[in-house]
Amino acid sequence: MPKHVETVFLDRDGVLNEKMPEGRYVTSWEEFKPLPGVAQAIGSLNRMGIRVIVVSNQRGVALGRMTNAGVEAIHARFQDLLRASGAHIDAFYFCPHDKEGCDCRKPKPGLFLQAIRDFPEIQTETSIFIGDSLSDIEAGRNFGMATVLILGNAEGRRPEWEEARKLADASFASLPEAVELLVP
Ligand SMILES: [Mg+2]
Ligand SMILES: [Zn+2]
Structure with missing residues (x-):
């Protein structure tokens, strides 16, 4: 884990808001349920001068469940909610594509490349x-970054979760816990 952290990349669903059941997508603001303490956790990062960037796979766009504009509208509403708590996210990036045929669906690097284009001062170390x-x-590993797994609810875990836990540099129950312990 870096001693001095300048940028935190965050996944969205399951980290900032409740993950939908497998095969379902957050298609509207009404379905976007922020997890407890995330606004305070992001506010803590902001006050420490740490850049906060969200990178998210939103395959539901490719499947016709929502539009790019719909995803952006959810992000705008979430940003308003954060700002009301004195917090903000510096940028949101998402992949709207299906599983194959793009370079931005995580674990591919496209979303990071977009972030680095917009914030050239980002360093993976x-x-x-x-x-x-x-x-x-x-x-995260593909880009040479330290990685943290958020454990969340046992019932939402996919079969490959065990492998994620082995590969991650650290794991915590929630984002607020991770922020409290990693960047005190
Ligand atoms: Mg997720
Ligand atoms: Zn993509």
């Missing part, structure tokens, strides 16, 4: 990737 699935941990 001072970045942490926090996610709740194997694709997140692989994505």
Whole structure:
């Protein structure tokens, strides 16, 4: 884990908001249920001067369950909610594509490349990737970042979860716990 953290990459579903059951997607603000303490955790990162970037796979767009504009509208509402608590996310990036045929669906690197284009000062040695699935941990590792697995609810775990836990540099019950212990 880096001693000095400058950027935290966050997965969205299962880290910031409740994960939908397998095969379902968050298609509207009404379905976006922020997890307890996430606004405070992000606010803590903001006050420490740490850049907070969300990188998220949103395959439901490719499947026609929602649109790019719909995903962006959810992110805008979430940002409003965070700002009301004195917190903010510096940028959101998402992959709207299906499983094959793009370069941005995690664990592929496209979302990180977009972030690095917008924030050229990002360095992987001072970045942490926090996610709740194997694709997140692989994505972070592919980019040479320290990785943190959020454990979440046992019932939402996919079969490959055990592998994610082995590969991750650390694991915590929730984002607030990870922030409290990693960047005190
Ligand atoms: Mg997730
Ligand atoms: Zn993509």
